[in-house]
Amino acid sequence: MRKLFIATLGFDEKFIIRSLIRNGLSIGDSIIIFAPKGYLQDDKSAKAAEAIKEIVAKILPNIELRIEEYNLRENLAEEICRVRDIILSYEFDEIISCLSGGMRALILGVFSTLLTLNNYRIIIEVEFESLEHYIRIPLNILKTPYSNRWLTILDYLSSGKSIRAISKSTGLSPATVSRAINDMRHYKLVDEKNQVTEDGYFYMKMYKRMSQKIETNI
Numbered sequence: 001m002r003k004l005f006i007a008t009l010g011f012d013e014k015f016i017i018r019s020l021i022r023n024g025l026s027i028g029d030s031i032i033i034f035a036p037k038g039y040l041q042d043d044k045s046a047k048a049a050e051a052i053k054e055i056v057a058k059i060l061p062n063i064e065l066r067i068e069e070y071n072l073r074e075n076l077a078e079e080i081c082r083v084r085d086i087i088l089s090y091e092f093d094e095i096i097s098c099l100s101g102g103m104r105a106l107i108l109g110v111f112s113t114l115l116t117l118n119n120y121r122i123i124i125e126v127e128f129e130s131l132e133h134y135i136r137i138p139l140n141i142l143k144t145p146y147s148n149r150w151l152t153i154l155d156y157l158s159s160g161k162s163i164r165a166i167s168k169s170t171g172l173s174p175a176t177v178s179r180a181i182n183d184m185r186h187y188k189l190v191d192e193k194n195q196v197t198e199d200g201y202f203y204m205k206m207y208k209r210m211s212q213k214i215e216t217n218i
Contacts, residue, residue: 001083001093001094002028002029002093003023003025003026003029003030003090003092003093003094003095004029004031004032004033004090004092004094004095004096005019005020005025005030005031005095005096005097005098005187006031006033006087006095006097006098006110006114007019007031007098007099007100007101008033008034008035008098008099008100008101008102008103008106008107008110009030009033009035009039009045009048009049009067009101009102009106010100010101010102010103011034011036011044011048011051011065011101012048012057012101013048013052014050015098015100015101015127015129015198016052016098016100016101017055018127018131019051019096019098019100019125019127020056021054021059021060023096025056025059025060025063026060027060027062027063029060029063030063030064030065030066030090030092031054031056031063031064031065031066032066032067032068032086032090033049033065033067033068034051034067034068034069034070034083034102034106034109034203035064035067035068035069035070035087035102035106035107036069036070036072036102036103036105037069037070037071038069039069041119048101049067052065052211056095056195060218061080065126066184068083068086070083070106070109070110072103072105072109072185076109076112079109079111079213080109080112080113080116080201082213083109083113084113084116084134085111087113087117088117092120092142093121093122094120094121094122095099095114095117095120095121095122095150096109096123096125097114097122097123097124097125097139098125098126098127099111099124099125099126100126100134102128102186111124114139114194115143116138118143120140121140121188121199121204122139122140123137123138123139124133124136124137124138124139124200125137126141137202138198138199138202140187140188140199141187141202141203141206144187144189144203146207146210147180149172149180150180150183150184150189150203151203151204151207151208152170153166153177153180153184154184154189154190154196154203154210155198155202155204156169156170157163157181157190157194157195157196157200158196158200158201158204163177163178163181163194178183181194182202187199188200189203202207
């Protein structure tokens with residue numbers, strides 16, 4: 001699986017390096033680091049960029065690493081489109097985006113660009129400043145529609161139930177269950193073997209809590 005690593009550049013390289021190591025940099029992967037326009041004029045940012053290049057070269061010498069300036073002072077809508085085109089010029093199966101460093105405006109700009117990408121698995125990672133923990137969010141889940149039926153079927157799939165068993169337990173026809181699973185597969189909640197994915201578990205945890213609150217308010 002080819003990964004496209006995207007990160008925002010700040011004064012410290014450690015957030016980006018930790019994300020690359022954590023997610024397993026492999027042959028065929030690519031890296032784009034977004035920096036504010038004119039970042040080379042700042043010694044700290046320039047040193048962080050050089051440190052990242054040196055460390056990545058030691059981990060995987062032939063990896064493609066690109067540092068791209070993000071112009072935050074011009075027409076942001078046009079810049080989002082330009083950066084989006086850059087991202088889509090790469091071949092990848094998923095995006096891992098480390099948004100732990102850099103200006104708030106830069107992080108918002110990159111995040112806004114990622115929001116425009118549909119039908120791609122995009123993981124957002126943000127580390128605590130203390131490095132004690134990090135947040136990992138499948139961005140596509142935030143754009144995935146809520147379905148109580150999906151929640152129910154995912155719950156059964158997570159416990160190892162077959163389509164036939166789910167049909168018997170829910171009263172839905174096997175064809176209806178299969179259609180729902182195919183729809184969920186499109187959103188990467190279920191894999192080809194009908195196993196609940198990391199994104200599927202995130203969906204379950206998030207929407208179960210929301211659905212309980214909705215029912216309570218009713």
